[in-house]
Amino acid sequence: MSLHGAAKIFSDSENKDQEREVCFVDIAYDEIPERYYKESEDLRYFKSEKTSRGMLQEGWRDTQEPIMCSYKLVTVKFEVWGLQTRVEQFVHKVVRDVLLLGHRQAFAWVDEWIDMNLDDVREYEKSMHEQTNIKVCHEQQEHSTNSPSLDDIEIHDKAST
Template sequence: MVLTKEYRICMPITVEEYQIGQLYMIARHSLEQSGNGEGIEVVENSECVDPKHGKGRFTEKRIHLSSRLPYWIQAMIPKIFYVTEKAWNYYPFTITEYTCSFLPRFNISIQTTYENNNGCTDNSLNLTPEELAERSVERLDIAYDEVTPKHYKEEEDLRFFQSKKTHRGPLVEGWQDSYTPIMCSYKIVRASFEVWGLQTRVEDFVQSCVREVLLLGHRQAFAWIDDWIEMSHEDVRQYEGKLQVQTNQLVQQSAPSALQVSLQTAACGDFDAISDGCSIGSTPSITPNSPKSPAKKGYFSWF
């Protein structure tokens, strides 16, 4: 059974503003989380076109994170380990998929849409009655839900933060009920790990990680608003490109390239796991269909 959750995250900005803020936040967050051979390696960032959604942006990234996993997971995986992220951004609608370089039965998919409201839309991603029946909804409060101590920064505490350029904030308790402007990120996260004895534990761990990433990312997007609010689309794309180069350098400084890792693993007899888990050097040209509950074991979807 796939673990399906819908997260609703409100922010005191508009959907139009967040198109810039999201790109800025992801680029900066990726750089800050990278170093010592771990972090986020950008493989591709290019335009794409979909018959239904129109023009968009396709990105492929490799997330190197072995030492950041709990010990009970580290014991099951190779020393060099990464997750592949493929994302299709047709803002304000996006699809993101995650697969694993070592665990082909691990797969996460996330569908997202953004609306200028406070999270009041009951079925913003047009789920079927069957999907609605298995969905659980959690609202995240970027000001009053706590991030882990290692991620806490006083200057990003939105209970006290006020933007100098927009004068938005601080956010008082219950702010989502009356604040303007306000927007909501609606995210359907499907997670599945079809390995007997570990499925529930891994799926719960994945959802907890997704929750933390969503909370921290949206929190930072608003906390950094003075850095991006005056940027144009061209400005933020240039910023994104510059930071992607820096991020890749940090990841690659003390780690073998992803291709070298793949060849080394294949030589040890794990080629099938690699080829099933993520295709090295290949990029799908077609946007995946909207994820539904898996028709067979082995399909896993998340954020």
């Protein structure tokens, strides 16, 4: 699937009245917050022992095959006068950073998952989901505040190769 079709991956019925911005994420060359940088996950220098994939060069998306495209449709509504634009932009940046880091890690950890079958992957996902939920719930209980709800954040996910 061509990257050029990215703007049309979601049907017009999904948020048809919303303004959309297509944001391409380069897992090798986009800047990440310094506190999250790990040399072992720097895809400019990483090379998989099992697949020999890696050491992504500038412009790798135009020269590598196969390539996976993961499409996320993020909708943020924070309707508080005076804060709406700032909060919505902040949430979009945080979501982008999370996606960038997660996809960098998925590539850098390829040797850990490449031999898994689909059932193994689903079981691993389920286990990680449960562990993450437990950790998040525990942290929320420790730091509970009267902050605004994030119930209006939606992320729709589609992937293709």
